[in-house]
Amino acid sequence: MTTTRPANTRPLLFWRSFHPRLAAAELTDFSLAGALLGSEQGAVRAALPVRRAEFTAGRHCARVALASLGVPSRVIGVGPAREPLWPARFTGSITHTSSYAAAVVGSGDEILALGIDVEPIGSLTPDLWEAVLTPTEIQRFRASPLGPALAAAIAFSAKECLHKALFPATGVMLDFHDAEVVPAPAGTWQARIASVPRGWLADSLHGRWQLCAGLLLCGLVVPCPVTLDDDGPARAFR
Numbered sequence: 417m418t419t420t421r422p423a424n425t426r427p428l429l430f431w432r433s434f435h436p437r438l439a440a441a442e443l444t445d446f447s448l449a450g451a452l453l454g455s456e457q458g459a460v461r462a463a464l465p466v467r468r469a470e471f472t473a474g475r476h477c478a479r480v481a482l483a484s485l486g487v488p489s490r491v492i493g494v495g496p497a498r499e500p501l502w503p504a505r506f507t508g509s510i511t512h513t514s515s516y517a518a519a520v521v522g523s524g525d526e527i528l529a530l531g532i533d534v535e536p537i538g539s540l541t542p543d544l545w546e547a548v549l550t551p552t553e554i555q556r557f558r559a560s561p562l563g564p565a566l567a568a569a570i571a572f573s574a575k576e577c578l579h580k581a582l583f584p585a586t587g588v589m590l591d592f593h594d595a596e597v598v599p600a601p602a603g604t605w606q607a608r609i610a611s612v613p614r615g616w617l618a619d620s621l622h623g624r625w626q627l628c629a630g631l632l633l634c635g636l637v638v639p640c641p642v643t644l645d646d647d648g649p650a651r652a653f654r
């Protein structure tokens with residue numbers, strides 16, 4: 417079956433396309449990453465080299481992205497649930513594979529929450545579907561115009577994005593079965609969250625996906641309300 421798939425643009429363009437004032441940075445050659453700073457070193461001191469390398473690449477991307485927003489190089493700590501601790505008034509998200517890392521950062525005055533995720537294509541094998549997809553999703557994806565494997569991979573990656581966006585904003589840790597994702601061939605996805613975390617009004621959130629250079633890219637950005645009285649964004653965030 418022929419499907420419509422989003423154009424194969426560069427990952428960095430995809431990350432930047434979510435919001436005009438988002439800063440994004442990526443790294444494919446991890447040997448070019450700058451050194452870890454302060455407490456970051458302790459966070460991965462006992463880790464395997466591959467984990468140290470991806471952590472260092474992610475921190476490097478985060479600092480490059482922050483620098484383009486005028487933030488001087490600084491420690492980006494690690495929170496109790498592994499979340500990056502961004503400078504005050506900024507929010508962001510980090511993702512990496514063993515050979516690709518990216519960070520997207522925005523001003524907290526403009527961006528309420530954001531989550532990005534990269535998965536190597538084919539990494540979500542069918543034996544993992546039951547753990548990360550609901551029975552409804554599995555049934556629906558069997559008839560998806562994207563094909564079951566791609567639909568399942570997008571749903572998984574979208575849920576990682578939801579976690580990265582919602583946890584720092586709400587402190588709530590969602591289970592994979594708390595959300596259902598509907599991916600669309602045009603490069604969008606919609607997630608419905610069964611139990612809406614406290615402080616989060618929306619039970620429906622929208623993101624986008626893209627296939628690029630052997631990777632599945634997924635992202636979700638929730639902009640701030642324009643004013644406190646504005647009706648639209650209030651539907652997305654309390």
Ligand SMILES: CC(C)(COP(=O)(O)OP(=O)(O)OC[C@H]1O[C@@H](n2cnc3c(N)ncnc32)[C@H](O)[C@@H]1OP(=O)(O)O)[C@@H](O)C(=O)NCCC(=O)NCCS
Binds near residue numbers: 511532533575580
């Ligand atoms: C944490 C998790 C999302 C990481 O995803 P991943 O695909 O394995 O790895 P990625 O490279 O894409 O992302 C890792 C980065 O996510 C960020 N991250 C980790 N935990 C986070 C959290 N609680 N909040 C925000 N960002 C987080 C970190 O920056 C991390 O990189 P670092 O440790 O080097 O700083 C995943 O391992 C996990 O625990 N998922 C379970 C929770 C979940 O997704 N629930 C579904 C909700 S519907």
